[in-house]
Amino acid sequence: MEFANKEYFILLVLLIPYIIWYLLYRKKSEPTMRVSTTAAYRNAPISWRQRIIHAPMVLRCLCFAMVVCVLARPQTHNAWDSKSVEGIDIMLAMDVSTSMLAEDLKPNRLEAAKNVAAEFISGRPNDNIGLTIFAGESFTQCPMTTDHASLLSLLGGVRTDIAARDIISDGTAIGMGLANAVSRLKDSKAKSKVIILLTDGSNNMGDISPMTSAEIAKSMGIRVYTIAVGTNKVAPYPVPVAGGVQYVNMPVEIDTKTLANIASTTNGNAYRATNNSELKQIYKDIDVLEKTKMDVKRFSKRYEAYQPFAIAAFVLLLMEIMLKLTVLRRIP
Numbered sequence: 320m321e322f323a324n325k326e327y328f329i330l331l332v333l334l335i336p337y338i339i340w341y342l343l344y345r346k347k348s349e350p351t352m353r354v355s356t357t358a359a360y361r362n363a364p365i366s367w368r369q370r371i372i373h374a375p376m377v378l379r380c381l382c383f384a385m386v387v388c389v390l391a392r393p394q395t396h397n398a399w400d401s402k403s404v405e406g407i408d409i410m411l412a413m414d415v416s417t418s419m420l421a422e423d424l425k426p427n428r429l430e431a432a433k434n435v436a437a438e439f440i441s442g443r444p445n446d447n448i449g450l451t452i453f454a455g456e457s458f459t460q461c462p463m464t465t466d467h468a469s470l471l472s473l474l475g476g477v478r479t480d481i482a483a484r485d486i487i488s489d490g491t492a493i494g495m496g497l498a499n500a501v502s503r504l505k506d507s508k509a510k511s512k513v514i515i516l517l518t519d520g521s522n523n524m525g526d527i528s529p530m531t532s533a534e535i536a537k538s539m540g541i542r543v544y545t546i547a548v549g550t551n552k553v554a555p556y557p558v559p560v561a562g563g564v565q566y567v568n569m570p571v572e573i574d575t576k577t578l579a580n581i582a583s584t585t586n587g588n589a590y591r592a593t594n595n596s597e598l599k600q601i602y603k604d605i606d607v608l609e610k611t612k613m614d615v616k617r618f619s620k621r622y623e624a625y626q627p628f629a630i631a632a633f634v635l636l637l638m639e640i641m642l643k644l645t646v647l648r649r650i651p
Contacts, residue, residue, distance in 0.1 A: 320393055320394065320395060320624060321393075321394055321395075322388075322391040322392060322393050322394070323391070323392035323394055324390065324391050324392045325391060326391075327387055327390040327391040328387060328391055330387045330390070331383075331384060331387055333383075334380055334383065334384070337380070338376075338380070341376055368646055368647065371642075371646075371647070372647065374639075374642055374647070375639045375642050375643055375647065378635045378636075378638050378639040378642070379635075379636075379639055381631075381635050382632050382635035382636045382639065385628045385629070385631045385632035385635065386628075386632050388625075388628040389625045389628045389629050389632065392623065392625065393623070393624045393625055393628060394622065394623055394624055395622055395624055407446055407447075407509055407511040407512070407513060407608060408446070408447045408448075408463055408504060408507045408509040408511070408512045408513070409443075409446055409447070409448045409449070409463075409512075409513045409514070409515065410448075410449045410450070410451060410463065410500035410501075410503050410504055410513070410514045410515070411436055411448065411449070411450045411451065411500075411514075411515050411517075412451045412452075412453065412457075412496045412497060412499070412500040412514055412515065412516040412517065413429075413432060413433075413436070413450065413451070413452050413453070413477070413496075413517050414429075414452075414453060414454070414491060414493075414496070414517060414518035414519055414520065415429060415452045415453065415454050415477060415479075415481050415482055415487065416454040416455070416482050416489055416490060416491050416519075416520060417454075417480075417482045417483050417489050418491075418519050418520055418556070418569070419432075419479065419519055420479055420480070420483070420556065420557060421519070421549065421554035421555065421556045421569060421571075422554070422555045422556070422557065422566075423549060423550040423554035423555065423571075423593070423594075424548065424549075424592075424594060424595050424598065425595060427479060428519055428548055428549060429477070429479045430479060431548075431595050431598060432517055432548060432598065433474055433475070433477060435595075435598050435599050435602050436474060436517075436602070437471055437474060437475070438599070438602070439602045439605070439606060440467050440470060440471060440474070441467065441471070442606060443606070444465075444467065445465070446465070447463040447464065447465055447507075447509070448463060448464070448465075448467065448470060449461050449462050449463035449464065449470070449500075449503050450470065450473060450474055450477075451496055451499045451500045451503065452477055452481075452487075452496075453491075453492050453493070453495055453496030453499065454481070454482040454487050454488060454489055454490055454491065454492070454524075455482070455487065455488030455489050455490030455491070455492055455524040455525070456487055456488045456492060456495060456524070456525070457492060457495040457496045457498070457499040457525075458487070458499065459499060459503060460473050460474070460476075460477060461473040461474070462503060463503060463504075463507070488524070490523055490524035490525075491518060491520035491521060491522055491523050491524060492522065492523075492524040492525030493516070493518055493520075493521075493522040493525070493529045493532075493574075493577070493578075494522055494525045494526075494527040494528045494529040494530075494531060494532045495524070495525035495526070495527055495532075496516065496518075497514065497516055497527075497529060497532035497533065497536065497543065497581070498527045498531075498532040498535065500514045500516070501514065501532060501535050501536045501539065501541060504539065504541055505539055511542075511608070512539070512540060512541045512542070513541070513542050513543075513544065513587075513605075513608060514536065514541055514542070514543045514544070514585075514587075515543075515544045515546065515602075515605060516543055516544070516545045516546065516578070516581070517545075517546040517548060518545075518546075518547065518548070518573070518578070519547070519548045519549040519571070519573060520572060520573060520574070521572055521573065521574035521577070522574065522577065529577050529578075529580075529581055530577070530580060530581065530584070532581075533580070533581040533584040533585055534584065536584075536585050537584055537585045537586075541585060542585050542586050542587040543581050543582055543584075543585040543587045544582060544587045544588050544589075544590065544605050545578035545579070545581050545582045545587070545588075545589045545590065546590045546591075546592055546598070546601055547573045547575050547578050547589070547590070547591050547592070548592045548593075548598060549571045549573055549592075549593065550571055550593050550594075551571065551593060552570070552571060553568040553569060553570055553571060554568070554569055554571050555567070555568060555569075556568070556569040575589070575591065588604075588605075590604070
């Protein structure tokens with residue numbers, strides 16, 4: 320806590336002459352009664368009222384001190400709080416093409432990927448993490464942020480049928496998805512920069528080849544971890560028909576060689592996930608990535624904090640008045 324108007328504390332000096340005046344001249348204002356002798360009262364015990372005779376003066380001084388504190392405008396401390404934490408910069412590049420609707424992973428590939436990615440994000444509270452999605456084209460769903468609540472909300476908003484409803488062109492533009500993620504990391508100051516690329520197909524769309532994007536990532540010191548998701552042969556794919564959904568077995572065509580080349584070019588690792596447990600284990604393996612120190616600054620908002628002092632002054636004044644009107648009441 321700090322005080323905005325510290326100069327008001329000089330008013331506390333006024334307590335010194337008041338206390339001196341009280342001690343030296345108090346008796347002149349005391350009522351007196353003439354008696355022939357005080358011998359009868361010489362050995363009388365001191366009552367508790369006599370012991371607290373100066374309590375009103377003490378309460379008055381404390382009340383004055385509280386009023387001065389109110390005038391000095393107490394406020395909470397307002398400053399940037401800096402600390403070093405462990406963290407890296409991560410971009411998630413996630414395939415959202417229609418083939419991600421295949422249900423060889425449960426409930427389907429995309430939902431399984433979203434669920435595991437959400438656990439991964441929640442387990443790394445100090446990291447800057449962003450999200451890029453791609454099909455036949457790519458765009459950033461969420462830029463890198465430490466506001467993981469917003470990131471998780473945007474991740475949850477990625478629909479499994481985003482490409483099927485023509486919101487984004489269908490296809491698999493791995494090079495474009497990787498290039499988009501690289502562009503988000505190019506200005507990063509972190510020593511460790513990582514892209515986690517998840518797809519279930521082969522590059523068949525886009526103006527940038529996957530290996531070109533990989534070379535760009537390598538030049539910027541970005542490591543790429545690739546995840547090929549899907550079974551080895553065929554996968555059940557839902558096809559809408561009149562009155563319901565019919566499942567057909569679609570062949571799984573994943574360009575694992577290109578994904579492995581992307582990973583090796585950027586000093587990352589290539590993974591293969593054929594079920595939910597393998598996908599979860601892959602993210603756990605990536606979770607042990609090297610961490611680097613980064614400075615985080617937090618801002619504490621200033622607000623007026625005079626209320627406790629004002630309440631204390633009111634209570635002290637009320638106590639003084641009550642003492643004078645009750646147990647320490649004087650009869651002229």
